[in-house]
Amino acid sequence: MHIRPFNLADEAAVISLWQICGLTRPWNDPRLDIVRKLTVQPELFLVGEMDGMVVASVMAGYDGHRGWVNYLGVAPAQRGRGFARALMIRVEELLTARGCPKLNLQVRQDNEVALGFYAAIGYGQDAALSLGKRLIQD
DSSP: OEEEEOOGGGHHHHHHHHHHTTOOOTTSOHHHHHHHHTTSOGGGEEEEEETTEEEEEEEEEEOSSOEEEEEEEEOGGGTTSSHHHHHHHHHHHHHHHTTOOOEEEOOOTTOHHHHHHHHHTTOOOOSOOOOOOOSSOO
């Protein structure tokens, strides 16, 4: 798998990947999420490509205090090959180079597979409760 920055020609493939991976939600328009990401640190929006096809993606960001990861997904047919780990290693490298001291991410409580994956690569549960407030209705 070749890791590279997202480009506009990837949009349909990435959205399809997110849908197949169960990453989309009715209250988040994936096209708007992409448009918004491309205005802020677009170089931290990565795709994994194999034989000219997008098989994985990850969005990352750094706000000067913490790094964040969203939309980590690997096509079901390509899972178990280390692609998610490779994307996370690359994100960690990019964020570390920016001086990012800690990386945060959110996983839905019932996603045992993702929780197991993140535990296997060194992520642990923080003693914090995630809160949110919708500012713009999509």
